[in-house]
Amino acid sequence: METVLQPEALPAIDELADFDAVVRCYQRAIYGFVLASLRDRDAAETLTQDCFLKAYRSRRNFRGEASVKTWLMRIAVNLVRDHASSERLKFWRRARRPDVDVTAVSARIADGQRSPEAVAVVKERIGAVWSAAAGLSHKQRTVLLLRFVEDMNILEIAAATGMKEGTVKVHLFRALQRVRARIEGVK
Amino acid sequence: MKEHLSGDQVLEWMMGLRDAECEAHLRGCPECVEAIGKVAAPLRLFGAAVMELGSEVRTRKRAENRRRSWRLAYWPAALLAATLLIFAVLPLQRGQRQAGHGVTDAAVAVSDEVLLQHVESELSESVPGSMEPLARLMTNETGRTR
Numbered sequence: 001m002e003t004v005l006q007p008e009a010l011p012a013i014d015e016l017a018d019f020d021a022v023v024r025c026y027q028r029a030i031y032g033f034v035l036a037s038l039r040d041r042d043a044a045e046t047l048t049q050d051c052f053l054k055a056y057r058s059r060r061n062f063r064g065e066a067s068v069k070t071w072l073m074r075i076a077v078n079l080v081r082d083h084a085s086s087e088r089l090k091f092w093r094r095a096r097r098p099d100v101d102v103t104a105v106s107a108r109i110a111d112g113q114r115s116p117e118a119v120a121v122v123k124e125r126i127g128a129v130w131s132a133a134a135g136l137s138h139k140q141r142t143v144l145l146l147r148f149v150e151d152m153n154i155l156e157i158a159a160a161t162g163m164k165e166g167t168v169k170v171h172l173f174r175a176l177q178r179v180r181a182r183i184e185g186v187k
Numbered sequence: 188m189k190e191h192l193s194g195d196q197v198l199e200w201m202m203g204l205r206d207a208e209c210e211a212h213l214r215g216c217p218e219c220v221e222a223i224g225k226v227a228a229p230l231r232l233f234g235a236a237v238m239e240l241g242s243e244v245r246t247r248k249r250a251e252n253r254r255r256s257w258r259l260a261y262w263p264a265a266l267l268a269a270t271l272l273i274f275a276v277l278p279l280q281r282g283q284r285q286a287g288h289g290v291t292d293a294a295v296a297v298s299d300e301v302l303l304q305h306v307e308s309e310l311s312e313s314v315p316g317s318m319e320p321l322a323r324l325m326t327n328e329t330g331r332t333r
Binding site (some may be wrong): 027028030031032033035051102105106122129145147148153169173174179180184 | 194195198199201203204225226228229230231232233234235236238240241242243261328
């Protein structure tokens, strides 16, 4: 069985010495973030690989000022931004994107509740956030995902995105307003 | 803090901007806890769903590796089978070719024999009387050169 290392179990800068372990440890988080940002499985897989490739090539420049996760997220955020801007004019690709349905995993994360009603409620809630996130600007969506998927705090998000702390707060606040409006609209 | 948390304060709380006053209020106010939960719960589920989707990268990769390893395992077997097939088919073909050759050789030998007999019979045929001296001469000539 494959061992998934927990980030807390690894020492800060020495983490990069075993790069395979770094990949195993953060692959899921990076892929999840990219997938939720782009909603395109192929692009998410490619960018996840690119992210680790870039990280591997520039690992000697990592000074340990931020955590490895923040550093990797910064690379991923830049890759997503570049990809999104290069894809802006490709309408056909954009039309293809909704191939990812986050609500499809509702049954698996319904907190052990197996009743169809409970699964339906979970699906509805996830769907509301998912569609609200789709309508956000790129920056708003990025900070929302980093906060609520990657569980990063404002300072970490600022470090990962290169935004100022105040800018992160503004984008996150607006993103949350939209999400709340969507959730309340669903009820 | 006696008043309930405002809508903005709920969002700030969720952003991680928490002060002691709000914290103290939440400890004794189920309404505000519920207000936070209404937004926080779907976001928590959403985060879990995305992470669940994130795990598919490993599943897909594992499935791909499994397919690749199967393909790798099949290669030597396929190579061996191809080699055996070649060794099995080649002698058969050679045999058929040889058998074919045998038939042709026999046919050629028979036709040669027929031809030789024909030639000999022609040679041994008596020539017209006027040509007899010439025929004798030819026989002598041939006998001398040999």
